[in-house]
Amino acid sequence: MLTILFDGVAYGMLLFVLAAGLAVTLGLMNFVNLAHGAFAMAGGYATVVLMNRFGLPFLACLPLAFLFSAALGLAAERLLYRHMYERSHLDQVLFSIGLVFMAIAATDWLMGSQQQSVRLPAWLQGRIMFGEVGIGIYRLFIVVICGLMALGLQWVLAKTRFGSQLRAAVDDRRVARGLGIPVGKVFAITFAFGSGLAGLGGALGAEIVGLDPTFPLKFMLYFLIVVTVGGTSSLTGPLLAALLLGVADVMGKYLVPQLGAFIIYAMMLAVLMIRPQGLFARGR
Amino acid sequence: MILSSGFSRRALIALGSAAALLAPALVQAQAQTVKIGLILPMTGPFASTGRQIEAAAKLYMAQKGATVAGKTIELIVKDDTGTPDVTRRIAQELLVNDKVSFLAGFGLTPLAFAVAPLATQSKTPLIVMAAATSSITEQSPFVVRTSFTLPQVTIGIADWAAKNGVKKAMTLVSDYGPGIDAEKAFKDRLTAAGGEVVGEVRIPLRNPDFSPFLQRVADTKPDALFVFVPSGAGSQFMKQFVERGLDKSGVRLIATGDVTDDDIVDSMGDVALGTITTHHYSAAHPSAENKAFVEAFRKAANTRPNFMAVGGWDGMHLIYEALKKTNGATDGTALVEAMKGMAWTSPRGPISIDAKTRDIVQNVYVRKVEKVDGQLYNVEFSTFEAVPDPVKAAK
Amino acid sequence: MAKTLPAAVVVETQAAAEPLSPAAFLVAKSAWRWPEILFWLSAFGLILLLPNRHLLLNEIAILGLFALSLDLILGYAGIVSLGHAAFFGVGAYAAGLLAKHGISEPVTGLVLSGAIAGCVGLLTSFMILRGTDLTRLMVTLGVALILHELANRLDWLTGGADGLLGVSVGPILRRFDFDFAGTTAYVYSLTTAFLLFLLARRIVHSPFGLSLKALKDNRLRAATIGIAPNRRIVAIYTLAAVYAGMAGALLTQTTQFVSLEVLDFARSADALLVLVIGGSGYLYGGLIGAIAFKLMKDTLSAMTPAYWIFWMGFILVILVLIGRDRLMAALARPFAPLLRRLGARRS
DSSP states (O other): OHHHHHHHHHHHHHHHHHHHHHIIIIIISOOOOTTHHHHHHHHHHHHHHHHHHHOOOHHHHHHHHHHHHHHHHHHHHHHTGGGGTTSOHHHHHHHHHHHHHHHHHHHHHHHOSSOBOOOOOGGGSSEEEETTEEEEHHHHHHHHHHHHHHHHHHHHHHHSHHHHHHHHHHHOHHHHHHTTOOHHHHHHHHHHHHHHHHHHHHHHHHHHHOBOTTHHHHHHHHHHHHHHHHOSSOSHHHHHHHHHHHHHHHHHHHHOGGGTTHHHHHHHHHHHHHOTTOTTOOOO | OGGGSHHHHHHHHHHHHHHHHHHHHHHHHHHTEEEEEEEEOOSSTTHHHHHHHHHHHHHHHHHHOSEETTEEEEEEEEEOTTOHHHHHHHHHHIIIIIOOSEEEEOOSHHHHHHHHHHHHHHTOOEEESSOOOGGGGGSOTTEEESSOOHHHHHHHHHHHHHHTTOOEEEEEEESSHHHHHHHHHHHHHHHHTTOEEEEEEEEOSSOSOOHHHHHHHHHHOOSEEEEEOOGGGHHHHHHHHHHTTTTTTTOEEEEETTTTOHHHHHHHGGGGTTOEEEESOOTTOOSHHHHHHHHHHHHHHSSOOOHHHHHHHHHHHHHHHHHHHTTTOOOHHHHHHHHTTOEEEETTEEEEEOTTTOOEEEEEEEEEEEEETTEEEEEEEEEEEEEOOHHHHTO | OGGGSOHHHHHHHHHHHSOOOHHHHHHHHTSOOHHHHHHHHHHHHHHHHOGGGHHHHHHHHHHHHHHHHHHHHHHHHOOOOSOTHHHHHHHHHHHHHHHHTTOOOHHHHHHHHHHHHHHHHHHHHGGGSSSOHHHHHHHHHHHHHHHHHHHHHOHHHHOGGGOBOOOOOOOBTTTBOOOTTSHHHHHHHHHHHHHHHHHHHHHHTSHHHHHHHHHHHOHHHHHHTTOOHHHHHHHHHHHHHHHHHHHHHHHHHHHTOBOGGGGOHHHHHHHHHHHHHHOSSSSHHHHHHHHHHHHHHHHHHHHOTTTHHHHHHHHHHHHHHHOHHHHHHHHTGGGHHHHHTOSOOOO
């Protein structure tokens, strides 16, 4: 039972890292970026290429995946996204779906349409036993890394100068600019960082959820669910929501497999019925 | 009359004779092309199916030439994105506008179902190169299959399991048509052979994490776990199976070849080693035909062919041979008649088309994942010969 | 020149000068303009002009109707939906099951399927009354996903992932049989779409339609002048569900097959894309978008079956970056005053 609980936590953590960037762009910058998954996919593919073609160790690939996706994110932000902040949500949807299409086809062309997988080093495989409870080493690894990430993010947002600049820029762009905050720069960095997180999530998640060119579309739903259920006003919301969804999904499938596919959707509907702003929304 | 003037008459004669010369030439040019409409999912989640088949079909044409029985073959490839209403519209357009003589491809069962009535109406042979639900060939007398049926490759593994001391097995399948077919075929066969299925788990198609289902398997502790998941999901499944330590706890993993698809088996890494599967094709099949096929395919598509590719290859072969038999005539009924009972040696081994059911009869191999020259392959070690589709054979 | 000016423009300038009576305003607004007449004339003209593309045209008509139904809630009530395929799918399955179990006359099937989809719409409409755009997006999406999974599970009824076999559709009104080239199918779908369009046009130009627009613009203000928001939203949502259901039924009847894809997320997303391409809030957006979208898809995928999706994405990105407004304005100058008001504003 505890094993299942732990699997759920690991799955939830993974969802959080994948969705954290979206929570930032959507929640903080109020930008509907459906192409978020494309950056996660880029991170995943970067890892696969680096490991399988250049033989880099898995651990070295993770920061590289982050950097690769972050660089892509930065370039995309400077060249394209920048012009979209002031547009309507529907325009943003159209634009980012277009990007998703391009990313899918380009990946397909470059890497082929089959599933890719990451070969874990031996020390991350298998499981350790705590008494009766077996825990997958890789899942433990994910929980640790993602947990650290979540803490770090919270710290950056709440305690650093950059964090307060970002929050100021989000709350009122014009006033922030008037106070001498380089809003454009802050947004660019945030966007790049969010994309980088997605890339890291993609690299970590390839092992568990798989990786192929349709990744951005397949997982878009999950990202959106995490962000809506969590509420878009903070990062704690999505984190708790991701954990909740991960645990509920895994436990539910274990206990009542007949209802397997319904659980996550039903939960989302239930939460949104009761709290339309998401579970952990703070009043604005 | 003006026509009596010499000049005009000569002109007319010249014109007339030119027309007389030209007309049959035009008719011939038209009749000399035979068009094949190849409808495949080229984008979307099943794109790799489409790519493999397209590459194989083009390779076949490149190797055997584009002329058969005096006719030029023209291949028209269309993407249906895996959506049945699109497949149907494309098929209908190909029939009405392009006047194709064959419809081929069909990556998934519903895609073939949607088009089958059109084949009957227009009397056009419909060659199923991938979809694997047993009942497809019953939807129209013009359907001929060169892929496989899921029960056909499933009963082999049940037989093998019964013979190798598996008493209590558990099944884990994707929750959709083919998965349920496989579950049923396995259960019936194993029970008949004296085994027992102690647990059945169905997983949703859109399911990123297998851990809860595997935990159930770990709780039940069966002798063996039979798995069917669509080919792409195989690698995650395999990894999580090993991660959970199920391989060491004495649960044998047995599956249909979809799980260790040639397309992905090598990238799974060592976790896949030792998995026992049954299927009708492996890129490691030891025959001269297959060696040549794999090598040429690698050169053309820069990847290993899988069972989809071989379905496409044999589908083209079937079309070519049928045209040879009818001497290039494109009457649908005659073509299907010609295909019935046809037998040849494919890269996968000897195969034939059952004259009664128009379904494929082929060897099913028991394979084990092993390392060959540093790469993972499904190495065949035992054969069930000339297996028909068991569902239709039982009728 | 003044003569060729679209009526709406004339009316609006007049309205600025001296206010019309509300009734006169509505009448003037609902007057037919020449581009509209031209649009429908050419749509029907294509029956003769493009005899070998009737199948594609049929698909366009169905997608257009589906997008039109989304426009009713998005463009007129401001409700964003990513799960509109739920109703499309319910209608499609209803039509398929009706045809399989005896009611094979298409028009009867069409009306019944629309009614069934409408019931589902009515039942689910209460879920979208609260929350932000994002909440609605996800609630509608959730409903569609659950229906999709349900259809997969109830395989004794729906055929599950293999699709529903044995759908046999009789001649329309017992007289016109579906032909191989798709001519009957196109005429049937286009006529249905046209009739439903007329109804929609009548509705959005009625006081009810105006009150919806008021709701969309500012719910609080609308409520204070006595417009009950919830009842109106339930009504228009149900109506949109009926339309979507009928579009689904048309698809089933003209292809004689139903499968899970009718409920797919991609179908909802397509409808939204189509509507965003065409522009929402003037009824023609869905139709124009459907034409552009399908033609683009058809041409591109004929050129490069494997990678057309890249160019599709490229065009979408360019469309937004360069400015759909500019492009659309050129195409739809007659609707410019309405066009300017389209689109959900930033929340």
